[in-house]
Amino acid sequence: MDYVAVVFLEIVYMIAFLALISAGLAIVFGMMRVINLAHGEFVMLGGYTTIACAKAGINIYVAMLVVAPIVVGIVGLVVERLIVRFLYGRIIDTMLATWGLSLLLIGLVTLIFGNTAVSVPAPIPGYQIGRYQMGGYNLFIIAVAALLILGLWMALRYTRIGLIARGAMQSAEVVASLGYNPSIVYMLTFTAGAALSGLAGGVLAPLTGLLPSVGGTYIAKAFITVITGGAAVISGTLSAAAVFGAVNQAVSFAATPVLGDIAMLALALVLLRLMPQGITGRFFRNST
Amino acid sequence: MTGANFGIGRLRWNWFAAAALALLLLPLVAETNTPTLLAIWCLFALSLGLMWGYAGILSFGHAAYFGLGAYTYAIASFNIGESTAPLLLAILVPAVIAAIIGALMFYGRISDVYLGVMTLVVTLILNRFMNATAGDAYRIGNARLGGFNGIPAFPTLNLPGDTDTAIYGVPYYYVVVVALLLAYLLARGILASAFGRTLIGIRENEARMELLGYNVPAYKTAIFALSGAMAGLAGCFFANWAEIVTPGVFSLGQSAEVIIWVIVGGLGTLIGPMIGAVVLGMLKIALGYQTLVDNSLVSGAILILVVLLIPRGFVPAFTLWRRRLAQAQAQRRQTRGTRRRRVATQDAPT
């Protein structure tokens, strides 16, 4: 019984983790068809920001929930203005330029922070389920992820900004003819996506030692979650996260974590082959 | 038919001979360790440049086949002892796997972004897997896979049939260079053939080629497999050069590097990617000697700048610039001539 609870919680955690790291990328891809391969580095920057702030004495929750998104949001804004906005419509070129950006950011962070891991302790203690020791912080992450997705969904569905954003997703011309500047919409969207990535990085910072290269692990998983999810931002990310999270953890428990990772990647290949438009290209077509 | 050459000029044999001669005479004036590595990278870049520039297939994870070639050689040479078969296997195994994965993707009409993602995922899987194979349990025959430490000390290339004569140093340089020259000629031959022209057509408009009766997925799979074979050979040479194979050969970094070489050197030429590989390769080696400026930083900056400013790469931009220069000069000559004629007629007696 305890074991079942543990497995269940681990699966939920994995789904939440995937949703959290994918949210920023999903917004940018779903809205603008931009694949930001520096997304992992945005998450990494959020982590470094949080740790730097925590070490400077700022409350860790403030650091991860407020400072990190703001800092990385600004970075995103700069990136959009200087690089991404010249490449709209050129999806492969965007991927290449953002890949270059990711290398650049890794280089910069290595220069500033060096190559040794930095870390910060998790602010929430662990707890017990039967014989199993669980990380309490994981519950916090699940909560943040859930709130984030819910908030995002509500913002897109029920606010005017959300409506404009969804309109821009369908057609830049329509939005322009309604009097909104699509260029500004895209700029704000990219910034928002970056901020979300920074938030994810901040929240995940206490989990492990942070290295400049950590973005690589995030980008792979976020990438396949978003692409497999398809065009719908919320339902796509959620459904893909659910499928991948469940499979990853199930295989991890049955075999090894490495096989869990590989199973997830292999499943991505299969799903992409069967549903090239993503899950929400086939099912849940008209959802957000 | 003259002029209908699909953008592929005739091979200028004198230039080729001169380059080949220079490469073959190099050991007389310089050490061969670095040039061997650069030649290996040229071969790797050529494999991607051929497929991307002429068939329009961009693989985000081409390092997968480079790595497969390297690992296949290492594992096979441990098990077989003599190096001829491992060398051939190092070409064959990546080719077969590329054919399978290619078929899976192309017959499923996957292209562009999704192709990029799938090829990336394949590399990630290999990288993930190889990194976790530490311990005695993971072995193929005599070869322990070694996890992130990789496979060291496998038998390197020897003279075919003679396991006592190892090929290393200057003779090894010659092996790699000759292979590179042959690969270049092969690529040239392909591009001049009907197969190559069909690939170029497919790059231009797949749907139309389909409507003309061409089996597009078959063509794409074929070039993908060929490109994989070439990358595998490069990987095998790399294994012999480094005398160790680690999961780094499958890394995203390695895939990124080869893409950067090709795009900086220039898409749409065969020589461009090789020039990109040499220049950026030398830059990377030079940067490796100091710690102030990180290699990632420089590569990243270069990639961004090239994509923004010279999306077609240096060689095509250079060719275009030279052509414009020639046109400008021709025009200047023309106007000078007209002016002279006008002056002459003005002075002529009426």
Place this chain on the structure above:
Amino acid sequence: MSEPVVETQDLSVRFGGVLAVNNVTFTLRERELRCLIGPNGAGKSTFFKSVTGQLRGAQSSGRVMIRGQDITGWRTHHIVRLGVGVKTQVPSVLNGLSVQENLWLAARRTLGRDGADAAVDEVLADLDLGAIARRPVGELAHGQRQLVEIGLVLAGKPWLVLLDEPAAGTTSAETERLVAIVKRINQSATVIVVDHDMHFVRMLGGRITVFHQGAILVEGGADEVLSDARVREVYLGSRAR
């Protein structure tokens, strides 16, 4: 009576909830020139695509046959290899290559490397494209590009030619030239033309099949069909007489 060149039996095509082609039985004889007309959404393009194998993601029932060969569900390149030339609704040419190179690729598949050169010269002469043979197709005017596409269709010497909206966006002079070209094609091949341009269709003079709501409404000669009350109703609304 020779077997029909194109024949469909009870062909129905459904996209999700929409029935685009409704139980169509169609016959086309050797060397006919047939025009398919009908208002937007009538199903003519979908019908056309059933014959060219370009339908993806649709459920279809019934059979499509070319010269007796059942091609239902066949992929485009297989169908084309039977000897079919196709021009699609959206212009589809190889923009980065020259006219000559385009035609070469088209001819080479059926005629081999040696026959291709001669075929290219022939098409260039036939369609009067010699002057622009070396120009990249992407740089040509729309009408010229349409002509190049027709050249692509013909270069492989097909015996069945399918043209989807060949007169779209052409000037009246170009349209007249097109009519002459299509009639010339018809001397050695069976032709199906889908188009909206009534003037063009009339000038072609072949039999007309009128589609409406996925089914064949009327079939017959130009005068007969165009003065049919039902056809007028479909095009102009029930008040028009």
